[in-house]
Amino acid sequence: MNNPIIDKIANTLKIKPFDNCQNPQLSIARGRLIPKDLTGPQKTELFSQRAISSGSKVHHLKDNQALKEKLAEIITADKRIAIAGGQRLKARLSDDPAALLPETCQYIPAKKLDDDSELFNLNIAITDAHLAIAETGSIVLASDENYPRLTSLTAQSHIVILWPDQIVADMLDFSSALKEQIETNPNHSYTIISGPSKTADIEMKLVIGVHGPGQLDIIIMES
Amino acid sequence: MLKTDKFYHSTVSSCDDDSLSLKLFSALDRQCQKREDICQELGDIEHFRELAKAIRNNALSKLDSCLSQFTAKAQENGVNIHWAQTSQQACKITAKIAQDNNVTEIVKSKSMITEEIGLNQFLKDQAIEVIETDLGEFIIQLADHKPSHIVLPAIHLSTDDVTKIFQDKIGYDGPPDPESLTKAARKYLRDKFKSAKMGISGVNFAVAEQGLWTICTNEGNGRYVSNKPDIYLGIMGMERIVEDIDHLSVLLKMLGRFATGQRITQYTNLTHGPCAKDGPSQVHLIILDNGRSDILASKYRDILRCIRCGACLNVCPVFRNIGGHIFPGCYSGPMGSVLLPLLLGMEKAKNVPKACTLCGKCTEVCPVKIPLDEMILELRNDASQAKMGGIIEKLSMPIGAKVMQSPFLFSTAQKLMRLGLKPLSKSGWVKWLPSIPGRWTKVKDLPLPAKHSYQSEIKRKGSGPKDE
Numbered sequence: 001m002n003n004p005i006i007d008k009i010a011n012t013l014k015i016k017p018f019d020n021c022q023n024p025q026l027s028i029a030r031g032r033l034i035p036k037d038l039t040g041p042q043k044t045e046l047f048s049q050r051a052i053s054s055g056s057k058v059h060h061l062k063d064n065q066a067l068k069e070k071l072a073e074i075i076t077a078d079k080r081i082a083i084a085g086g087q088r089l090k091a092r093l094s095d096d097p098a099a100l101l102p103e104t105c106q107y108i109p110a111k112k113l114d115d116d117s118e119l120f121n122l123n124i125a126i127t128d129a130h131l132a133i134a135e136t137g138s139i140v141l142a143s144d145e146n147y148p149r150l151t152s153l154t155a156q157s158h159i160v161i162l163w164p165d166q167i168v169a170d171m172l173d174f175s176s177a178l179k180e181q182i183e184t185n186p187n188h189s190y191t192i193i194s195g196p197s198k199t200a201d202i203e204m205k206l207v208i209g210v211h212g213p214g215q216l217d218i219i220i221m222e223s
Numbered sequence: 224m225l226k227t228d229k230f231y232h233s234t235v236s237s238c239d240d241d242s243l244s245l246k247l248f249s250a251l252d253r254q255c256q257k258r259e260d261i262c263q264e265l266g267d268i269e270h271f272r273e274l275a276k277a278i279r280n281n282a283l284s285k286l287d288s289c290l291s292q293f294t295a296k297a298q299e300n301g302v303n304i305h306w307a308q309t310s311q312q313a314c315k316i317t318a319k320i321a322q323d324n325n326v327t328e329i330v331k332s333k334s335m336i337t338e339e340i341g342l343n344q345f346l347k348d349q350a351i352e353v354i355e356t357d358l359g360e361f362i363i364q365l366a367d368h369k370p371s372h373i374v375l376p377a378i379h380l381s382t383d384d385v386t387k388i389f390q391d392k393i394g395y396d397g398p399p400d401p402e403s404l405t406k407a408a409r410k411y412l413r414d415k416f417k418s419a420k421m422g423i424s425g426v427n428f429a430v431a432e433q434g435l436w437t438i439c440t441n442e443g444n445g446r447y448v449s450n451k452p453d454i455y456l457g458i459m460g461m462e463r464i465v466e467d468i469d470h471l472s473v474l475l476k477m478l479g480r481f482a483t484g485q486r487i488t489q490y491t492n493l494t495h496g497p498c499a500k501d502g503p504s505q506v507h508l509i510i511l512d513n514g515r516s517d518i519l520a521s522k523y524r525d526i527l528r529c530i531r532c533g534a535c536l537n538v539c540p541v542f543r544n545i546g547g548h549i550f551p552g553c554y555s556g557p558m559g560s561v562l563l564p565l566l567l568g569m570e571k572a573k574n575v576p577k578a579c580t581l582c583g584k585c586t587e588v589c590p591v592k593i594p595l596d597e598m599i600l601e602l603r604n605d606a607s608q609a610k611m612g613g614i615i616e617k618l619s620m621p622i623g624a625k626v627m628q629s630p631f632l633f634s635t636a637q638k639l640m641r642l643g644l645k646p647l648s649k650s651g652w653v654k655w656l657p658s659i660p661g662r663w664t665k666v667k668d669l670p671l672p673a674k675h676s677y678q679s680e681i682k683r684k685g686s687g688p689k690d691e
Contacts, residue, residue, distance in 0.1 A: 005306050005461065005512050010287040012520040018284035024277040024470060030270050031473035050486065116417050136487040143501045150501070153446050171472040171487075179468055182433050182495075186300060189435075189498055192491040197443040201359035201375070202401040203382050204250050210358055210405055211412065212443030212490065 034169040050137030054195035056216040077104040085128035125155035138194040157215040233549035257484025276592040278470040279528035289431040296434025300496030310340035326421040333357035334425025338553035356444040365392040371547040374533035422448030426459035439488040455503035462527040477590040482532040528591040535585035557585035557595040576602040
């Protein structure tokens with residue numbers, strides 16, 4: 001395909017190549033901040049610290065009963081709740097996550113969320129995570145037809161349920177994981193979430209909850 | 224008459240605006256402190272800067288193949304790729320996408336490249352409304368201002384200013400505090416996110432090998448514009464590419480830390496084409512040249528490594544006094560002083576590289592090691608070679624050069640200077656001077672040169688002069 005911009009660039013680089021260009025892949029390990037061989041508990045510990053420092057709340061729970069109790073504590077009465085990634089959560093929890101919700105809340109099933117007035121009226125979005133990154137205290141969501149990532153943006157509060165084996169140490173471990181996944185399934189977009197929505201655009205004063213949720217609760221299931 | 228331009232005059236009036244420099248100093252000091260604190264985690268920062276530089280140079284050194292690879296992958300994923308050689312072309316492509324889909328309202332996240340090409344005004348003229356959704360950009364859009372900083376666009380405004388703007392433009396009747404103002408903007412913009420059929424964002428980095436690109440925001444508006452509307456358009460400068468997703472990881476580490484002192488921004492989106500039910504059904508990407516290919520061929524190609532973190536603005540002693548508004552384009556501070564003459568042409572921005580003390584702090588903090596101060600000096604040289612200086616500069620510089628090359632002329636000039644200034648001085652200080660030298664005494668007193676020069680004192684006494 002003929003493209004004048006690419007042709008021009010190619011021509012320029014031919015006449016005037018970059019000198020002494022080192023291959024960054026050879027020294028990419030220099031970019032690592034967290035050792036790959038951290039033990040599971042070390043990764044979980046670091047992840048929790050960093051997530052808390054960027055404004056998330058982290059809860060360590062043992063079993064489904066504890067999860068049920070924690071949800072009852074976070075979710076106060078009458079809240080409108082959606083669950084994304086419910087099938088995966090169900091498999092991992094061996095229990096329907098909707099059944100763990102407190103009875104006083106209103107569960108909004110996924111099919112209703114096509115309606116903007118429902119989507120934009122959520123109090124709480126519960127999601128699973130695709131991965132988590134200890135270095136930055138972030139969780140990663142992947143796009144999915146049955147899994148609208150948007151609930152975790154429109155809701156006032158976001159609850160993520162995570163397992164320790166999903167936590168990778170460094171951003172570089174995240175990218176190599178992604179590399180493999182993209183090769184097998186290229187049709188995903190990803191969102192890295194590292195805390196509640198925030199701004200400091202007015203006189204550098206920090207305000208939480210601008211467009212996205214003002215609260216991010218990360219529940220780590222350490223069974 | 225002395226020939227100066229608007230930029231020159233504005234620097235003078237900006238310096239007189241104490242409230243502006245106070246705002247800038249306190250905000251930018253905080254940004255620098257946050258950056259320094261979090262960068263301690265990097266350990267040997269030099270290693271990281273070298274690596275980031277190598278990553279950017281690697282992509283630039285094979286920019287043609289990176290772009291080909293990227294566009295082929297992205298097209299495979301269902302992205303419509305558009306190439307634009309000029310701002311005008313990019314604006315027209317955007318308008319066409321909107322018009323083909325009957326879009327009259329667009330939500331947009333903060334993007335310097337859309338400022339560069341004047342997209343909002345172009346679309347407005349075509350009766351297409353663009354709503355800025357980053358809080359800072361939203362505020363300045365309502366006020367009809369330009370961004371005053373590439374990362375902190377509304378840094379020139381106080382809470383009271385913003386309150387007034389919101390009262391006038393969106394009927395705000397709450398208290399003058401950032402929290403309530405932010406809530407009001409949230410409410411206003413949520414309705415726009417709901418109704419807009421098209422979203423636009425810039426591109427922080429594109430990844431050649433995987434054909435995806437990132438948008439980084441703290442507020443979440445980047446997620447909205449790329450995820451909620453049916454149509455999503457990204458606009459990227461053709462140099463904003465890396466070869467591999469590992470390279471992206473390293474640059475994301477640098478961008479957050481150097482821009483705002485965060486390990487990573489709150490939200491980082493990796494867009495990978497359309498996705499039914501969980502994303503837009505139509506995804507477009509414009510790849511813009513707009514002078515970048517000429518920069519690649521020039522001696523200033525290193526500026527193409529820039530990742531737009533704004534660290535150089537935050538440390539710049541000149542920027543801290545004059546702010547970003549008076550620059551003749553959307554970029555400002557040290558990176559703007561290099562980019563603007565290259566993007567706009569030297570004639571339109573010849574005085575911009577002169578607004579620099581050559582202190583070199585910008586180069587010291589740059590995460591990708593761009594030699595900004597050297598480039599600024601070189602641009603001044605270019606302007607003078609092209610005989611763009613005013614008549615005074617043209618006459619005085621050769622004379623100055625002659626005088627400084629001759630020890631005799633130099634010492635004579637020193638003596639003459641004392642003689643000339645003596646009648647105007649009072650107890651060793653000159654408080655007023657006429658004409659051009661008066662620009663000095665307007666802001667500070669000038670000490671009368673000593674009777675005997677340092678050199679002659681050393682010769683006479685065999686050691687430094689004693690205090691008198």
